[in-house]
Amino acid sequence: MPGRLIIFIFILAIILFFIGFNLDNKCDIGFGFAKLENIPVFFPIFVSFALGLLCSLPFIIKNKIGKKRDETTKNNKPAKDDFPGSDDVPYINSIEPDEKIKQDAMSARERFFAKRSGKK
Secondary structure, three states: OHHHHHHHHHHHHHHHHHHHHOOOOEEEEEOOOOEEEEEEOHHHHHHHHHHHHHHHHHHHHHHHHHHHHHHHHHHHOOOHHHOOOOOOOOOEOOEOHHHHHHHHHHHHHHHHHHHHHOOO
């Protein structure tokens, strides 16, 4: 906690120095229908920064809500060990699954090429 306070004070000091050095710099801001004259430069910079934060706020809130929703659904799912027979290794005809898939693919390939060549 004290580290955050020190960082906040440091950032605030930098901002105050920036404002102090730019008090004499003035600019004109035109909106098309109105024109503001002799506005200090730091003011439009901070306003644009604040508007950027305001525009990003809905995305931040949506992200936090989504993370909370994901955490609650993860906690409600049963563990893999809770399912009956989860320790059993699935064997089909006493052949490991990878070997069974390879055998099925080979037999399908043989049937395919046998039909193409006219053999049955």
